[in-house]
Every structure is written in C-alpha cells, then in structure tokens.
Amino acid sequence: MGIEKQVDDFLNQISEAGLLFKTSVDIYLKGKKDAFLKKAGEIAEIEHRGDSLRRLILTTPRLKNSSKICIKSFILSHFIA
DSSP: OOHHHHHHHHHHHHHHHHHHHHHHHHHHHTTOHHHHHHHHHHHHHHHHHHHHHHHHHHTOTTSOHHHHHHHHHHHHHHHOO
C-alpha cells in the first residue's frame, strides 16, 4: 500500500469517527444508553484502526524525514486535541 493510500485511509477514519461521534451525542441526549454504548464501541474500533495507520505512516522507511515531520505536524495540529 502506497503512502498516499495510507494517508487517505487515515483521513477517512477520522471523518468516519467524527460522523459517528455526532450521531452518538444525539443518541446520548435522547437517553438511549444501549445505542450510545454501541456507537461508542464503533468509535473506539475506528480510533484503533486510525492509530495503527498513523503509526504505519510515520514509520514508513521510504518516507523522507521532512515528509514525516510535515505529516506528523498535520496530524497533531488538526486531529489531536
């Protein structure tokens, strides 16, 4: 898998988790505990896949140091709070 595909997959994981988070908040506010817990579990799975992709991207041997720094800075500034 190329680095471009890995980054694209990583960004898709973030987008999917964000949409699920929004849905889970709505479910929580409606008092549907079981449905909320299910969505929270789905978010955790997506987060785990995203973390794996992030580590894979940042440890890619053929990626130049300057590219790693740019990708890491992008991830930290946009998605880590």
